[in-house]
Amino acid sequence: MPATPADVRSVALALPEASERPAWDMACLRVRDKIFASMPPDESWVAIRLAEGENTALATARPGVFSVPHHYRNSTMVVVALDAVDRDELAELLTEAWRLRAPARLRAAFDGAEAEG
Template sequence: MAATSDDVRVIALALPEATERPAWDMACLRVRDKVFASMPPAEEWVAIRLAPGENAELAAERPEVFSVPHHYRNSSMVVVQLAAVDRSELAELLTEAWRLRAPARLRAAFGTPAR
């Protein structure tokens, strides 16, 4: 089943200390004010921060789901088409993005360190 923008919010905001605060005309999901994901107003996709290089790998493997637009080429963000991804994979990606941005103590309280 395809994921939705509601799934993005439910999954992300269930993570410890995750909040939503807009910036750049986008809904930005943050942990301790560090952005780990963002969605544009149309909410057809979500950009998720991954480990360096992981975004390009996903985009090369599954271009129907993942892409790295020009404005993200120098970052580790990957654009995920919500209609093409299922909720469980979305949850894995958002959780990993949260872990990469959360401070060590918060990650430890959550139960697992970042990779």
């Protein structure tokens, strides 16, 4: 079943100290005011910040799901087509993006809670 904009928000906003605040006409998901994902007004895709090189690797391997548009070519953002990705993979990507932007103490607390649960 394809992921939805509601899935993006439910997964992202369940992460510690995550919030949504718009910028550039996009719904921007943040941790401590650092953007880790964003959606355009039509909410047909989500751009997710990944580790260096991971965005282009995904876009090359699965171009029907992932892309790196020209305006993201100098960043680590990857565009994910919501109608082509499932919720579990989306959750994995959003969690990794959150981890890349969250402060070390917040990540450590999250990892400790994950290990206990």
